[in-house]
Amino acid sequence: MLFKQSLIGVILVCMNKLNSVSLLKVEQCSKTDTLNEETLQILSRSIIPELEGKHKGEAGKIAVIGGSSEYTGAPYFSAITALKVGADLVYVITTKEAAPVIKSYSPDLIVIPYPLDSNLIEILKRMHVIIIGPGLGRDPDVMDRFYSIIDMCRNLKKPLVIDADGLYAVYKNITVIKDYPSPGIIMTPNFIEAQRIKNAIPSEHIPWYSYWGDFVTVLLKGEMDQYKSGNASFDWTITKGGSGRRAGGQGDILSGALGTFFNWALKSNICDDKNSTMLIQSISTYAAAKFTRECNFKAYEKHGRSMLASDMLQEIHSVFESTFLE
Incomplete structure (x- = not known):
């Protein structure tokens, strides 16, 4: 009941920000104890910030930690998506080998080779959301670096998005993110990654995705996207949306979009009760998943089986406009 009352209040506040949403729709949304898609659509539109009167950095400073000599495309796709969705500044923190390659992809990204830990902490302090995992690799030294960064972020209480090889690192040390503090972590595994992590969790813990505590949630990617948290509400x-095309890089695009939406939801003051963190995570994940599926759908309409992740980047503007602004 507490959740239902707070959700009704949130939707009514959103009415002031979304003149295009009818009162009838708001009343329909408020009759449910769960976040149906109509409600999620209203709430996700409400977190989009206005552009007027902003200073550089207010719309988001996002860090993508990943990349290696073998994998330079993944952190690029994640970072450029975060930027094109609407973050002001996006940093890619990567290896010395990968840094010049990623720099060559776009002058819009700030690319930094791995600094000493003391310098890294100072960089992380300035970030609003940190995405860790795209193209990270699975070298033992890389895994150790991942665990060290998680500890830094935990102490700084930084919101995290964990994807790709970051999920492999979690699988190898399943307790590393346990009881992570608010504003929490959103993990984005595909089917195989989810099965691997699930099998590493003690079998007596049910449901498996609540193992880490209230503020670690999971987006299960696939033919359908399923969001799972410790609270079924x-x-x-x-x-809807998407296609059967599974070109590499699509998950990286989603992680970048999620980094930006997560930051916007945190800054939106959409809810100030004890459920606020879980509601914010749910809304921002929905926005990113919906957005990515629509980019995939639009790109597939044009390119069919030859569609690449880079084709999805070309759909960002039109999909963002039609999904969140019209």
Whole structure:
């Protein structure tokens, strides 16, 4: 009941920000104890910040930690998506070998080779959201670096998005993110990554995705996207949009979008009760998943089986406009 009352209040506040949403729709949304897609659509539109009167950095400083000599495309796709969705500044923190390659992809990204730990802490302090994992690799030294960064972020209480090889690192040390503090962590595994992590969690813990505590949640990517948390009221499933094309880089695009939406939701003051963190995570994840599926759908319409992740980047503007602004 507490959740239902707070959700009704949030939706009514959103009415002041979204003149295009009818009162009838708001009343329909407020009749449910769960986040149905109509409610999620209203709430996700409400977190989009206005552009007027902003200073550089206010719309988001996002860090993508990843990349290696073998994998330079993944952190690029994640970072450029975070920037094109609407973050002001995006940093890519990567290896010395990968840094010049990623720099060559775009002058819009700030690319930094791994600094000493003391310098890294200072960089992380300035970031609003940190995405860790795209193209990270699985070298033992890389895994150790991942665990060290998680500890830094925990102490700084930084919101995290963990994807790709970051999920492999979690699988190898399943307790590393346990009881992570608010504003929490959103993990974005595909089917195989989710199964691997699930099998590493003690079998007596049910459901497996609540193992880490209230502020660590999971987006299960696939033919349908399923959001899972420790509170079923915040969970949802999306089946619309997307396509059967599974070109590499799509998950990286989602992680970058999620970094930006997560930051916006945190700054939106959409809810100030004890459920606020879980609601914010749910809304921002929905926005990113919906957005990515629509970019995939639009790109596939144009390119069919030859569609690449880079084709999805070309759809960002039109999909953002139609999904969140019209």
